Ligand SMILES: Nc1ncnc2c1ncn2[C@@H]1O[C@H](COP(=O)(O)OP(=O)(O)OP(=O)(O)O)[C@@H](O)[C@H]1O
């Protein structure tokens with residue numbers, strides 16, 4: 001018999017006591033420059049892997065262009081969805097729905113809106129504390145594609161920022177654009193309008209190759225007044241984490257190293273190459289079968305890649321001991 005997750009009483013959710021002691025839930029955000037590169041697959045896989053490791057996880061579907069998380073988790077879309085939070089009818093916690101996987105819940109994304117949806121910065125600012133207050137160890141936010149302002153703002157607030165690319169040139173190009181947009185967005189908020197405007201002019205000159213050398217955000221920020229250098233500096237200890245998904249060949253798996261060094265050379269920005277994830281037909285086949293591939297085939301290379309990635313982030317010391 002199919003379970004009616006929509007009508008499950010969220011109060012009956014049996015979260016681990018550690019979640020109720022209430023350290024704020026950690027926010028992991030998954031974004032991409034280009035659409036269709038595997039964000040939703042990555043978000044769901046990170047969520048399932050963390051839940052298998054014993055952590056309570058809520059995945060929040062914030063893809064404004066069309067909710068998908070329910071599909072990859074193999075559940076029917078819920079009538080109660082994030083729209084009810086934004087309309088003030090429900091709290092975010094009210095909307096948490098359990099899944100068939102233990103420790104893993106989700107918040108249904110928009111799927112009953114027929115007009116374009118956008119968030120104001122105020123709405124995002126109000127949402128972030130609600131996310132941290134959810135009764136979970138980790139909250140994973142699955143975004144839609146592209147460097148929209150709301151995406152950049154959530155990305156900035158994340159404890160872990162995952163940027164997913166496929167190995168294709170079109171996706172790689174949009175990944176660099178996303179990184180640039182993210183750095184600029186983050187600088188804009190605490191910089192003076194003049195200084196920020198001058199920086200964009202300088203960046204444009206570099207793009208047109210009139211200055212003959214790569215643009216270094218770091219050197220530029222150090223030389224100028226009126227720009228917020230601190231956030232840029234914090235990206236060294238809390239870097240953007242690149243995930244190269246759907247790798248079919250060895251050179252795909254190594255692409256992240258090249259992209260990391262391009263960011264160093266051209267922006268003077270450290271990013272982390274967090275993982276390369278294999279292409280595997282079982283991914284889409286298991287979506288059709290309504291059982292996530294990490295459950296349908298738990299001992300594949302894919303499952304190992306997500307396990308290593310999560311362990312590296314939540315407990316690097318333990319992983320080092322094993323290796
Ligand atoms: N590693 C993989 N191997 C094989 N197929 C994959 C892999 N990752 C994703 N896919 C498939 O690629 C398609 C797109 O994946 P997904 O929906 O996760 O991308 P997305 O970036 O979330 O897309 P959107 O921008 O529309 O939200 C899906 O059919 C998915 O099953």
Ligand SMILES: [Mg+2]
Nearest residue numbers: 039040063068
């Ligand atoms: Mg998606």
